[in-house]
Amino acid sequence: MTRTALVLGAGMLGVSCALALQKRGIAVTLIDRREPGSETSYGNAGVLASSSIVPLNNPSLYARIAGYLGNRDAALNLSWRRALTRPGWLLRFLWEARPSQAAARIAALQALTESTVPRHRALMAEAGVSHRLRENGTLKLWRSEAGHAAAQAEHDFLRRHGIASQILDRQGISAVEPGLNPIFPVGLLIPSVGSVDSPGAVTAAYAALFVARGGRIEQAEVTGLARRGAVWQASTAAGAFAADIAVVALGPWSGDLLKPLGLDPWLDVERGYHRHLRPQDGARLARPVYDVDGAYYMAPMEQGHRITSGVDLSFRDAPDDHRQIDSATASAREAFPLGEVVGETWRGARPTLPDSLPMIGEAPRNPGLWLAFGSQHIGFSTGPITGEMIAAMVCGEEPPIDPTPFRPGRYIR
Template structure:
């Protein structure tokens, strides 16, 4: 049996589902293909749940000697690397460092700003249409600082971000206790960012969007994107219940996008930043009201539906290397001192991979050497945040509408 459509979207994470929805809204017959039977089973499942309108500056490589030395010695709580994998990802790290110069970092920030500003509004529209208002909380998030030095640096960043409309309230110890009475620690201060939305079940939100896509006539099929081949007048993918054929195809496979673009000859420098999370019960009557980042200790606690989610920073390793949840093990005793955590909900930590390009901008747009091939991946730490906004941008480009943001900074041609 052969299934036909106007467009096939490969990948049913937040990015792929939102691209499929926006294309569907513009009258296209779309098939969503994933290796899993349900949406949101990979990277989109594991994150801090933030629709991050306050992060106008991307996560760039540090330029100061102190952090670089800590990273090199594997002593930073927020970053860890596999020494055995260093030859594999070192060339990408060099490109990341070069792209993190102040001038280039500012270019990346300004380029992504229209997407960041649009992110929450696009989610709100989809959440209303999907009828899942319980999956969006308007609490913002809190960033804690244990040292006056890190607080002072954060205040400088807040002042710069304020030029782009970011708001943040500086909290002293009393202010921290007023918002989060369950926290314990000696803090120099904190910043509450009120604008970001919080999603207490990110994987559930991706599934809700996929259900909306299906209710509106979209089809979700299980298939292997690695079988993609160009045929006369379109593209073909092998599916579990038969082939899928379409005039156009969108690669939205996050950290697995290289399984498609590399065989087609595109030297896109995609790498991954791995991360881990673990859900734990709260002890007694303790309640966490906001996602909280302990910036000096390098972990986040977020009040998810499944429990308090402890999320770690970045691990540089091969995407498919065995999990090494050292950061979770190191963070857990520190997290227990910060908030009264009980027993883990899961038997072992979850691991995921963030798809990253050196300039921390996604690839969005048409592939230059193949008719009907489009890219939408590389959203780094902001797949949940930017999925609906980049889905809209891509759909506008594919249907000939005027894009709401300049697509040039996201073009694949920037990599040669």
């Protein structure tokens, strides 16, 4: 008898899990309230981040805390009311940044991210969207001379981990990105990083590939999940769906579904914004660039040049606060000739766990319930390997990397 699976959540992680399970002969139903790739997977910078191997809560966080507290840093907006509702989570996040944990976390993230580009390249070819892939790196930029030391330190760190990079002076930056205004004295080019021109369209193409191979997609909001005898049943406004296993890949909404089961994954969210602007005078970036001092990505997209904001630590469903994205837009205009805004400003949420690592594996005490969420800023990058890890463990195969650092049991008891 054919095994069956429900995958709840049609972002990059969920779609990747559905494809990987399907490849192993499992009949998969993919369920989401919106079309595939319409939530968190839509709103990122489109970077395939093979060099994102340092967790956000690394030891350097302690030195930056004082600068964050007054909400004067473009990288972070902190709602104290929100922070004080979960002081235990915040304290755990800070505790997890201790130096003794850094090397193991870096190793785990490198294992998770190092195959990002080839895995996406293969999937894009299968889905017929190879034209959306760029393999010309990303460029990190500093506005002050002090950036030379920071660029050198990052270059040395990446080299120790086998990742090539190139330090560029002002002339070198102009050579690779002639459209940028000459306000950056130093940059770091990381050639191995890839990017795409529409993260949402790539996710939707992977979902279309899943359907073309016989997969089923149901657009309905999942309102509940329960074990019924030998199967898992998801309740939705469109009715109930049952299968042998269930994979929860609902990103920042995953905890809402798990808590009625008595499972607390210690999940929180980081909000973020983006907006698109048209370039002026025929100028165009060849790759995503990150302005360290402005705390924004500017990435060439199908819709225009996308400007992303720093992290907004407000309640997940609180009204928009455009202070960060407005600041990022002003900084981006200093760096590049940008014209009118295209469309509406987008807001989304990213799922985050206290140790800055995702949760990938079977839920404790709940056989057949698999979890794939908490990837913070790298979920779009790591969707394919996460799907392969989940599918391999479901089928009793050796996963492509050691899943131990990502086990759900580190927070769920």
